[in-house]
Amino acid sequence: MSVNYIPAVFEVLRDTDRCIKCRACERQCANEVHYFDEDFDKMQVIEAQCVDCQRCVTICPTSALKIRKNQNEFREGANYPQKLIIENYLQAQTGAVLLSSMGNPVDLPVYWDKILINASQVTNPSIDPLREPMETKVYLGKKSLDIKRGDDGEIIPDTEYPQLELDVPIMFSAMSYGSISYNAHESLARAATQLGTFYNTGEGGLHKDFYKYGPNTIVQVASGRFGVSKQYLDQGAAIEIKMGQGAKPGIGGHLPGKKVNADVSQTRMIPMGTDAISPAPHHDIYSIEDLRQLIFSLKEATEYKKPVMVKIAAVHNVAAIASGIARSGADILVLDGFRGGTGAAPTRIRDNVGIPIELALAAVDQRLRDEHIRNEVSVVVAGSVRSSADCVKAFALGADACYIGTAALLAIGCHLCRSCHGAKCNWGIATQRADLVRRLNPDFAYKRLVNLVHAWDHEIKEMMGGMGINSIESLKGNRLMLRGVGLNDRELEILGIKHAGE
Amino acid sequence: MQKKEGEIRIPSGCAITGFISRNGNRISGGDAIKSIEVMHDRSNGLGGGFAGYGIYPEYKDQYAFHIFYESSEAKDYTEKYLDRHFDIINLSKIPTKQVKEITKEPLIWRYFVNPLPTRVAASQLDEEEYVAQCVLKINKDHKDSFVFSSGKNMGVFKAVGFPEDVGRFYRLDEYAGYSWTVHGRYPTNTPGWWGGAHPFALLDYSIVHNGEISSYDANRRFIEMFGYQCTLQTDTEVITYIIDFLNRKKKLTLSEIAEVIAAPFWTTIERREPKECERLKYLRNVFAGMLITGPFSIILGYKGGLMALNDRLKLRSMVVGEKDDMFYIASEECAIRAICKDAEDIRAPRGGEAVIAELNEEGRRKCL
Numbered sequence: 001m002s003v004n005y006i007p008a009v010f011e012v013l014r015d016t017d018r019c020i021k022c023r024a025c026e027r028q029c030a031n032e033v034h035y036f037d038e039d040f041d042k043m044q045v046i047e048a049q050c051v052d053c054q055r056c057v058t059i060c061p062t063s064a065l066k067i068r069k070n071q072n073e074f075r076e077g078a079n080y081p082q083k084l085i086i087e088n089y090l091q092a093q094t095g096a097v098l099l100s101s102m103g104n105p106v107d108l109p110v111y112w113d114k115i116l117i118n119a120s121q122v123t124n125p126s127i128d129p130l131r132e133p134m135e136t137k138v139y140l141g142k143k144s145l146d147i148k149r150g151d152d153g154e155i156i157p158d159t160e161y162p163q164l165e166l167d168v169p170i171m172f173s174a175m176s177y178g179s180i181s182y183n184a185h186e187s188l189a190r191a192a193t194q195l196g197t198f199y200n201t202g203e204g205g206l207h208k209d210f211y212k213y214g215p216n217t218i219v220q221v222a223s224g225r226f227g228v229s230k231q232y233l234d235q236g237a238a239i240e241i242k243m244g245q246g247a248k249p250g251i252g253g254h255l256p257g258k259k260v261n262a263d264v265s266q267t268r269m270i271p272m273g274t275d276a277i278s279p280a281p282h283h284d285i286y287s288i289e290d291l292r293q294l295i296f297s298l299k300e301a302t303e304y305k306k307p308v309m310v311k312i313a314a315v316h317n318v319a320a321i322a323s324g325i326a327r328s329g330a331d332i333l334v335l336d337g338f339r340g341g342t343g344a345a346p347t348r349i350r351d352n353v354g355i356p357i358e359l360a361l362a363a364v365d366q367r368l369r370d371e372h373i374r375n376e377v378s379v380v381v382a383g384s385v386r387s388s389a390d391c392v393k394a395f396a397l398g399a400d401a402c403y404i405g406t407a408a409l410l411a412i413g414c415h416l417c418r419s420c421h422g423a424k425c426n427w428g429i430a431t432q433r434a435d436l437v438r439r440l441n442p443d444f445a446y447k448r449l450v451n452l453v454h455a456w457d458h459e460i461k462e463m464m465g466g467m468g469i470n471s472i473e474s475l476k477g478n479r480l481m482l483r484g485v486g487l488n489d490r491e492l493e494i495l496g497i498k499h500a501g502e
Numbered sequence: 503m504q505k506k507e508g509e510i511r512i513p514s515g516c517a518i519t520g521f522i523s524r525n526g527n528r529i530s531g532g533d534a535i536k537s538i539e540v541m542h543d544r545s546n547g548l549g550g551g552f553a554g555y556g557i558y559p560e561y562k563d564q565y566a567f568h569i570f571y572e573s574s575e576a577k578d579y580t581e582k583y584l585d586r587h588f589d590i591i592n593l594s595k596i597p598t599k600q601v602k603e604i605t606k607e608p609l610i611w612r613y614f615v616n617p618l619p620t621r622v623a624a625s626q627l628d629e630e631e632y633v634a635q636c637v638l639k640i641n642k643d644h645k646d647s648f649v650f651s652s653g654k655n656m657g658v659f660k661a662v663g664f665p666e667d668v669g670r671f672y673r674l675d676e677y678a679g680y681s682w683t684v685h686g687r688y689p690t691n692t693p694g695w696w697g698g699a700h701p702f703a704l705l706d707y708s709i710v711h712n713g714e715i716s717s718y719d720a721n722r723r724f725i726e727m728f729g730y731q732c733t734l735q736t737d738t739e740v741i742t743y744i745i746d747f748l749n750r751k752k753k754l755t756l757s758e759i760a761e762v763i764a765a766p767f768w769t770t771i772e773r774r775e776p777k778e779c780e781r782l783k784y785l786r787n788v789f790a791g792m793l794i795t796g797p798f799s800i801i802l803g804y805k806g807g808l809m810a811l812n813d814r815l816k817l818r819s820m821v822v823g824e825k826d827d828m829f830y831i832a833s834e835e836c837a838i839r840a841i842c843k844d845a846e847d848i849r850a851p852r853g854g855e856a857v858i859a860e861l862n863e864e865g866r867r868k869c870l
Contacts, residue, residue, distance in 0.1 A: 143788045467716055474793055474795040
């Protein structure tokens with residue numbers, strides 16, 4: 001047997017004085033890191049299997065456990081960091097594409113953190129959401145400015161195009177049943193319903209049990225067409241065509257076969273245990289005019305009652321693509337940045353393909369305005385919106401609403417160990433193993449999602465109030481409310497904002 | 503070098519006043535000066551201006567252009583442009599008198615013009631849109647020329663200085679009109695440019711405004727999709743364009759415009775009866791980019807009337823009052839009392855409530 005070159009990524013530290021050998025860690029770890037060694041009468045670990053999901057640390061009744069980065073170090077070198085060396089060992093061993101999950105963790109600029117928000121002083125009063133009305137309701141959809149009047153001269157309030165009404169400007173982004181669990185989906189659906197917003201089925205179809213949440217559901221149609229039927233389309237409040245995903249621009253979805261159990265198989269309409277690999281393109285879309293046909297096919301199928309959204313990954317030419325989509329009948333455009341999450345993606349693609357959402361959003365919003373078609377389409381941003389401050393910055397750059405995925409999963413217990421593709425999520429989120437899924441209780445989880453969004457909504461209102469803005473419409477595209485710090489002229493120009501101090 | 507208005511955005515506080523004779527009696531600009539003068543402390547000497555309606559009855563069918571020039575070269579260049587696009591019926595310097603408080607005046611000229619019918623036809627625009635586009639073009643592209651008034655039978659007069667001095671400088675007691683609006687400005691730094699003073703006007707619309715809107719850039723970036731260029735970066739400019747767009751182009755009534763720019767809160771809308779609720783929701787949704795937030799009180803002057811409007815939270819003072827056929831609007835009651843001691847029914851309109859006063863039948867017969 002050859003030597004295993006691959007060291008453990010983490011160290012599991014156990015305080016043996018505290019450990020009472022209750023073996024809870026052993027029972028709770030789906031990665032089988034912990035085991036009880038009867039010969040020595042103590043708990044042992046197989047560190048190489050640890051993903052640092054923090055489950056054992058969290059549930060340990062005596063706080064005996066800590067996980068930290070493996071302190072063992074390869075010889076340092078800036079060109080070949082340890083991570084890269086290990087990845088090459090791994091590929092030499094398996095001959096396979098590297099897989100990863102969740103958003104791109106690479107140390108590339110996060111523009112949100114280089115943008116600061118304004119507040120009023122003296123010339124314009126700041127307003128306090130606890131004392132004054134403050135509004136964050138949003139309507140998404142194409143807006144026609146053609147006023148129609150009846151014979152009595154009164155305006156006929158017909159928007160012409162279907163609209164989505166959001167009580168809060170935040171939605172839950174596409175995460176398929178399959179990539180995440182039944183209980184996770186139920187939590188998202190119930191939270192969206194209570195919040196008056198929407199969650200998104202992702203590309204895995206919609207479990208029949210969740211049809212009742214249809215008015216708060218966006219149903220996705222992706223290149224694999226998993227679970228797509230007339231009945232499915234009819235359930236949703238809107239239909240989203242997934243052309244691309246920020247985490248893996250240029251390729252289709254990946255669902256490892258070990259996540260395809262009986263229920264998932266039925267919902268997706270695929271055999272049990274098979275990998276569900278969506279094609280890179282839609283096989284009926286090889287150009288923009290084909291997209292138009294799919295948009296209108298879906299509109300025909302649902303009698304023009306539902307907005308059709310088109311989601312694309314933020315890539316280099318995003319502004320021109322967005323403009324093409326706006327002219328192709330889409331009601332809502334979704335931009336997904338290169339830091340967006342995923343249940344499984346090739347590592348090299350996740351970490352190297354696509355562009356930051358902040359720049360993509362700024363470029364798209366400006367292009368649509370330059371071409372006088374900003375009103376023709378709403379713009380929703382995703383990947384990655386991490387806090388209410390990111391939301392405020394996104395709105396001021398021009399977004400109509402934000403999608404959150406990773407933040408929503410954090411709310412229900414995700415610890416961002418980025419191992420979803422392993423299908424052994426100890427938090428019951430990114431797994432289909434019944435014993436693990438049971439750990440996620442939707443009755444509690446949905447409330448945590450509601451709490452998170454309520455908290456963000458209130459923070460958005462406070463920041464708006466500070467700027468003297470009492471409704472979100474007045475924040476949208478209001479770039480004067482932003483300033484950059486530490487950005488060069490080119491970056492400022494693309495973002496369409498001034499530097500702090502100007 | 504200090505930046506000129508338009509190169510930088512300057513927040514201002516202000517005083518506004520306005521009145522209309524609904525019977526169409528022509529009132530001296532002297533009254534407008536008297537009314538604004540008592541609110542001296544609401545301005546800081548960095549801008550004042552007037553708009554008078556019904557002041558050019560002898561040229562009431564021509565567009566009256568008031569233009570500032572910073573140089574005679576600019577004047578030559580712009581006059582050539584005017585010649586190509588308009589039939590100039592009359593041109594003259596706008597008469598002024600020396601007032602020691604008013605200095606650094608540009609060249610100030612007035613033109614009564616008719617658009618050239620062949621050019622209008624070739625542009626495929628209606629006449630007003632043709633004129634508006636010519637004005638916007640000059641203001642955007644002609645260096646050192648600025649058209650600050652372009653309506654019919656109305657005129658704007660403005661300068662850097664206290665408004666009462668500006669009024670005397672322009673000899674406004676020699677003009678008479680059925681309605682006047684006045685503005686005294688309190689900007690937070692020195693723009694030093696006359697074009698930046700208010701009122702701001704396009705065609706027959708003029709706006710005087712007290713406030714600092716927090717929605718400015720959202721509004722600007724929205725309205726610029728429809729052929730407008732916000733060259734001055736002032737609230738007044740963007741509000742004027744929004745009203746021009748909604749009223750002239752989209753044919754919304756003034757009260758509908760108020761429901762767009764100072765829209766009722768969603769909770770208020772939901773309490774209305776279903777049909778009204780649908781209508782208000784529709785307006786707010788479709789024209790979302792034109793909602794104006796932050797403090798403002800404005801007086802819109804237009805052919806035959808005035809509209810007063812406060813922001814929806816009423817963050818700026820504004821009162822109205824009446825006496826016989828006269829209707830008054832001002833930042834403070836004293837500005838009304840200064841010209842009408844026994845004004846009646848003085849009240850503060852609610853936030854978002856449009857108050858409209860227009861010429862009655864007799865007035866329309868006399869003035870329009």
